[in-house]
Every structure is written in C-alpha cells, then in structure tokens.
Amino acid sequence: xxxxxxxxxxxxxxxxxxxxxPGFEGGKAEGAAALAAGADEISHLQERLYAASRAGRTPRxxxxxxxxxxxxxxxxxxxxxxxxxxxxxxxxxxxxxxxEELAEHFLARIERRLPAPGMIGVFDRSHYEDVxxxxxxxxxxxAVIQRRYGEIRDFERRVADGGTRIVKVMLxxxxxxxxxxxxxxxxxxxxxxxxxxGDVDERLLWPDYMAAYERAIAETDADHAPWYVVPADxxxxxxxxxxxxxxxxxxxxxxxxxxxxxxxxxxxARLAAS
Amino acid sequence: xxxxxxxxxxxxxxxxxxxxxPGFEGGKAEGAAALAAGADEISHLQERLYAASRAGRTPRxxxxxxxxxxxxxxxxxxxxxxxxxxxxxxxxxxxxxxxEELAEHFLARIERRLPAPGMIGVFDRSHYEDVxxxxxxxxxxxAVIQRRYGEIRDFERRVADGGTRIVKVMLxxxxxxxxxxxxxxxxxxxxxxxxxxGDVDERLLWPDYMAAYERAIAETDADHAPWYVVPADxxxxxxxxxxxxxxxxxxxxxxxxxxxxxxxxxxxARLAAS
Numbered sequence: 001x002x003x004x005x006x007x008x009x010x011x012x013x014x015x016x017x018x019x020x021x022p023g024f025e026g027g028k029a030e031g032a033a034a035l036a037a038g039a040d041e042i043s044h045l046q047e048r049l050y051a052a053s054r055a056g057r058t059p060r061x062x063x064x065x066x067x068x069x070x071x072x073x074x075x076x077x078x079x080x081x082x083x084x085x086x087x088x089x090x091x092x093x094x095x096x097x098x099x100e101e102l103a104e105h106f107l108a109r110i111e112r113r114l115p116a117p118g119m120i121g122v123f124d125r126s127h128y129e130d131v132x133x134x135x136x137x138x139x140x141x142x143a144v145i146q147r148r149y150g151e152i153r154d155f156e157r158r159v160a161d162g163g164t165r166i167v168k169v170m171l172x173x174x175x176x177x178x179x180x181x182x183x184x185x186x187x188x189x190x191x192x193x194x195x196x197x198g199d200v201d202e203r204l205l206w207p208d209y210m211a212a213y214e215r216a217i218a219e220t221d222a223d224h225a226p227w228y229v230v231p232a233d234x235x236x237x238x239x240x241x242x243x244x245x246x247x248x249x250x251x252x253x254x255x256x257x258x259x260x261x262x263x264x265x266x267x268x269a270r271l272a273a274s
Numbered sequence: 275x276x277x278x279x280x281x282x283x284x285x286x287x288x289x290x291x292x293x294x295x296p297g298f299e300g301g302k303a304e305g306a307a308a309l310a311a312g313a314d315e316i317s318h319l320q321e322r323l324y325a326a327s328r329a330g331r332t333p334r335x336x337x338x339x340x341x342x343x344x345x346x347x348x349x350x351x352x353x354x355x356x357x358x359x360x361x362x363x364x365x366x367x368x369x370x371x372x373x374e375e376l377a378e379h380f381l382a383r384i385e386r387r388l389p390a391p392g393m394i395g396v397f398d399r400s401h402y403e404d405v406x407x408x409x410x411x412x413x414x415x416x417a418v419i420q421r422r423y424g425e426i427r428d429f430e431r432r433v434a435d436g437g438t439r440i441v442k443v444m445l446x447x448x449x450x451x452x453x454x455x456x457x458x459x460x461x462x463x464x465x466x467x468x469x470x471x472g473d474v475d476e477r478l479l480w481p482d483y484m485a486a487y488e489r490a491i492a493e494t495d496a497d498h499a500p501w502y503v504v505p506a507d508x509x510x511x512x513x514x515x516x517x518x519x520x521x522x523x524x525x526x527x528x529x530x531x532x533x534x535x536x537x538x539x540x541x542x543a544r545l546a547a548s
Contacts, residue, residue: 051467078359085352086365087398093361124361179545186542192534193325200544260466268460270474271453 002248005241007170007227009218013210018174018233024240031236038243039083045250046088046120048257053118055258058163061249062114062121063242066128067171068209069199070181071232072239073124076171080243081122090115093124106130106148107155114159120246121164127152128168131216136208149219160224165249168225169242170213171232175206276522279515281444281501283492287484292448292507298514305510312517313357319524320362320394322531327392329532332437335523336388336395337516340402341445342483343473344455345506346513347398350445354517355396364389367398380404380422381429388433394520395438401426402442405490410482423493434498439523442499443516444487445506449480 001023024031049059063081065073081089092113101109107127115121131148134140140148160166182199185191202209221227228245232238275297298305323333337355339347355363366387375383381401389395405422408414414422434440456473459465476483495501502519506512 051464054467074361077361082356082360086356086360086363087348087351087367089360091360179548182545183542186538186545189533190325190531192538193328193532195534195536195541197536197541197544200541200548203548257464258467259463260469262469262471264460264466267469267471267474268457270471271456271460274453274474274477 001241002228002245005228005230005245007217007221007229009221011214011217011221011227011229013172013214013229016172016229016231018172018177018231020231021234021237022231024237028234028236031234031240035079035236035240035243038240038247042080042243042247042250043084045247045255046084048255049120049250049253050085050088050118051257052255053116055261057255057258058117059165059253059255060115060117060119060121060163061165061167061246061253062123062159063246064123064126064128064166064168065171065242066126066132066169066213067232068173068178068206069196069202070178070185071171071173072235073171075235076239076242077122077124079239080246081120083243084120088118088120090119090121091124092121094126094129107151110155115164117163127155128216131219132209132212133202135212135215136205149216152220153222156220156222156225165253166225167245167249168220168227169245170217170227170229171238172229173232175203177233178203275515276502276519279502279504279519281491281495281503283495285488285491285495285501285503287446287488287503290446290503290505292446292451292505294505295508295511296505298511302508302510305508305514309353309510309514309517312514312521316354316517316521316524317358319521319529320358322529323394323524323527324359324362324392325531326529327390329535331529331532332391333439333527333529334389334391334393334395334437335439335441335520335527336397336433337520338397338400338402338440338442339445339516340400340406340443340487341506342447342452342480343470343476344452344459345445345447346509347445349509350513350516351396351398353513354520355394357517358394362392362394364393364395365398366395368400368403381425384429389438391437401429402490405493406483406486407476409486409489410479423490426494427496430494430496430499439527440499441519441523442494442501443519444491444501444503445512446503447506449477451507452477 004022052059065076067073077091110127131145135145156166182195185195217227230238230241278296326333339350341347351365384401405419409419430440456469459469491501504512504515
C-alpha cells in the first residue's frame with residue numbers, strides 16, 4: 001500500500017483522487033478490522049523501540065502531518081497514535097507562531113520538539129507551514145520562501161542522519177468533502193468550538209494551497225525524508241494508511257530487546273533473599 | 275468506590291489490604307468490562323474539558339501517581355490515560371533530578387510541567403519523591419524535609435486555586451507481589467530492560483518507605499488536593515479505581531461546550547457560497 005502513496009518530486013495533486021483507497025481492496029468494515037489488527041502490531045513495535053533506547057541506541061520516528069483544515073489530522077492522532085502507549089509518544093502541535101517564535105529562525109521551535117531517542121514524535125503541522133501558508137498569504141518574501149526549501153532539506157538531512165526515521169504525510173481531501181465537514185461543524189452546537197470563520201477564508205485559496213503543497217513536496221521529498229500523499233475523503237482509509245506508514249518505519253528499524261547489563265542469576269538470588 | 279479510597283490524615287498503610295477491591299463487587303472480568311465502559315465516558319468528558327478551554331475557561335486536571343517499583347504506574351498510563359485522546363493529555367515522568375534540577379528549588383521542575391488549561395496532566399512520580407526517597411535515603415536534612423511538606427501544601431493550594439483539580443494516588447502493593455513481579459522481569463529476556471538491580475536495594479527499605487508515605491500523605495492530604503490509596507496487587511482493580519477517580523474529577527468540573535463566538539447563520543451562508 002505505502003509504495004503507492006509515495007509522492008515523489010513530480011507530483012500533480014489534481015490527478016490524485018481523494019476518495020481512492022490505493023492498495024486496499026476492502027471497504028470501511030475491512031478497514032476498521034485492519035486498523036484494529038495494526039494497533040496491536042504498532043503497540044508491540046513501539047515498546048521494542050522504547051526498550052532499545054534504554055540500552056543507548058538512538059532510533060526514533062518522526063511523523064509529520066500536514067493538511068487542509070478538517071482533513072483529519074486530529075482523527076489520526078486520536079485513532080492511530082492513540083493506540084500507542086502515551087509514554088512512547090511525543091506530540092507537538094504547531095500553531096500560528098508567537099511573537100517570540102517569529103523573532104527566531106523558523107526551524108528553532110521545530111528543533112526543540114524533535115523526538116527523544118526511542119520515541120515516536122508526531123508533528124501536527126510543522127515547519128512546512130512556513131512554506132505553505134507563508135507562501136499563499138505572502139507572509140515572507142519569495143526569496144525567503146525559496147531559501148527555506150533548502151534550509152528544510154539540510155535540516156531534515158541532519159535529523160535523519162541522527163537516527164530519526166522521518167515520515168511526512170499530506171492528508172489529501174477534496175474541497176467538496178471539506179465543505180461537508182465544515183457544514184457539519186456549523187450544524188452541531190457541540191462542534192461549534194471546532195469551527196473558525198478563518199477556515200472559509202483559507203478555503204477560498206484552495207488552488208493556491210495545492211500549488212504550494214506541490215512545490216513544497218517537490219522541493220523536499222527525499223528517500224531519507226519521504227512524502228506520502230494520503231487520500232483522506234474516507235477517514236477510515238487515511239487512518240489505516242498512516243498506521244501502515246508508521247508500521248513500515250518501525251519494522252524497518254527492527255528494534256531489538258536490549259540484553260541485560262547485570263548478572264541475571266545473581267539478581268535472582270538477591271531477589272529471592274530479599 | 276472512590277470515597278472508600280480517600281486516605282485522610284491518619285492513614286495506617288498496614289491495615290490497607292493490597293489485594294482488596296473496595297467498593298467493587300465483581301472480579302477480573304467484570305472489572306475489565308467496567309474499564310471499557312469507563313473509557314468511553316472519560317473520553318467524552320475529556321473532549322468537553324478541552325473544548326471548554328478554547329472558550330477561555332481554565333479548568334484542568336492533575337493526576338499524581340506515586341508508588342513502589344512495579345506497582346503499575348506504567349500500566350495506569352497505558353490503559354487508563356491511553357484511552358484518552360493524546361491531544362488532551364500532558365504526561366510528565368520525573369526521574370532522578372539532573373544536576374541542573376538539583377541546583378534549583380525542588381518544585382521548579384514540577385511547576386514547568388503543570389497542565390495547560392483544558393488538559394489532563396499526569397505526573398509519573400512527582401515532587402513527592404523529594405519527601406519519600408529523599409527522606410528514606412537521607413538525601414536532605416530532616417529540617418529540609420520538614421520544610422518541604424509546608425512548601426508542597428502552599429504549592430498545591432496555589433495550583434488548586436488556579437483551577438486545577440488535583441488527584442493524588444498512591445498505588446499500594448504488597449512486598450510479596452513486588453517480589454513476584456520482579457521475578458517475572460528476571461525470568462523473561464524481553465523484560466530484562468525493565469529490571470534495575472537498584473530495585474532490590476529499595477525493596478530492602480520497604481518499612482521505611484511505608485513510613486515515609488504515611489507521613490507525606492498525612493502532611494499533605496487536603497480536600498483541594500486529596501490523596502487516595504489504591505490497592506494495587508490486582509492490576510485490573512487499580513486501573514479501574516484510577517479511571518473512576520479521573521471520571522469523578524471530570525464530572526465534578528462538568529465542562530460545557532462553548533457557545534459560538536461567531537454568527538452561525540452568516541457562516542452557513544458564507545460556506546455555502548464558497
């Protein structure tokens with residue numbers, strides 16, 4: 001499944017169908033069953049990753065989530081990441097930068113939230129905002145945006161070299177599906193708090209955002225920091241796909257249980273005498 | 275159930291049976307079913323708590339977990355806290371203080387990790403280490419330990435006044451159960467990484483630790499910062515009890531969905547036209 005989602009550097013988002021389910025034959029029910037099965041596997045792999053770090057090994061995973069509003073980042077965190085022991089996850093949600101953050105380099109706040117050894121880091125939005133909304137809304141000069149692509153490449157190269165498996169995901173929804181989801185938020189008083197009038201302003205700039213995504217992905221896709229475009233009109237598929245991407249990354253790391261750095265038989269004797 | 279677990283200021287741990295299940299009639303299977311039902315409720319309450327904070331309200335919850343090694347703090351985090359949306363939880367595990375932390379006031383590192391508005395904070399160990407192991411191992415002068423009780427009382431009063439519902443839990447296991455759990459860690463190579471020879475050293479000081487817990491609880495139990503002693507030889511009961519304590523705290527806050535701060539009908543029209 002996951003190979004089919006890899007973006008590459010010549011991405012054309014207009015030919016990726018947000019309702020498609022590449023590499024998965026079943027429907028919603030089969031998807032839910034596969035997600036439940038995957039939750040067990042990811043949970044076990046995460047424990048091995050964490051355990052390995054206790055023995056001084058440094059592998060870690062960084063999942064970067066980017067998407068238009070309502071595409072389902074929150075659902076991924078809740079239903080995919082939420083299946084993992086919270087002790088093994090470091091979640092960072094990047095909002096509009098504060099004045100303090102604006103005064104420093106755009107990667108500084110990102111660097112501070114990178115996952116520790118043995119951890120699965122999850123970025124809900126990321127440094128890509130600085131080449132997405134920043135480009136669409138002209139929050140920085142074009143030359144600055146252009147320079148940022150290179151800075152991101154260098155940054156991610158360094159992070160990957162330090163032992164972090166990077167997985168970058170764009171959740172790809174259609175403007176029609178977004179409209180339906182925003183309408184639901186307006187229809188339900190218990191969802192009003194999730195609605196922001198600014199969402200409609202951003203929505204009107206949809207083509208600009210798609211162009212910004214294509215450009216950012218083309219500039220920064222790399223084998224050590226791959227981008228995946230995950231069709232997200234069907235929530236169940238998007239969750240399954242991101243779970244599979246995490247499982248692939250963890251299997252590839254293949255973390256091993258550390259061996260004891262103490263004398264097991266001597267400790268058994270001490271314990272028995274205690 | 276939870277009233278029966280309240281410690282009060284004249285606690286005698288020797289009369290609390292670690293295998294008991296106060297207030298719960300059923301066995302392991304009924305406990306697992308109740309835990310699953312509670313997971314749904316806690317999940318809904320947490321979402322309301324988070325939503326309420328978006329409207330500028332400030333309630334939050336702080337769960338403090340203290341226990342002897344192997345008592346099951348990790349299992350509580352995984353199985354009770356893990357049922358909540360990770361976006362609504364701030365977990366802090368306090369290890370042996372670093373040299374930097376030792377150079378500052380013992381509450382400074384605690385203060386930095388207090389939960390934000392709308393969040394459920396979980397402390398895996400806490401400032402109580404500074405009056406537990408610090409007392410048992412004479413890491414500070416008796417007069418300093420004595421002063422710390424008062425500092426903790428003042429600190430928790432201030433935190434509670436700021437809108438944080440504090441729930442303090444001691445997981446209470448028997449030394450026999452700990453011995454069995456440590457033996458299992460030594461028997462299974464995939465558990466060796468969880469074993470630390472120092473655990474047996476602490477185990478030999480069991481009566482001193484129980485005395486330190488009794489004293490700390492007596493000094494710091496208060497209606498705004500209550501202590502609960504949760505029998506923990508049966509893991510399923512300890513999980514259910516802590517879940518119920520969190521549910522009680524959240525029900526008591528009774529967070530409400532915020533009302534829209536925008537014109538709902540006008541937004542529906544804007545969305546329809548977009």
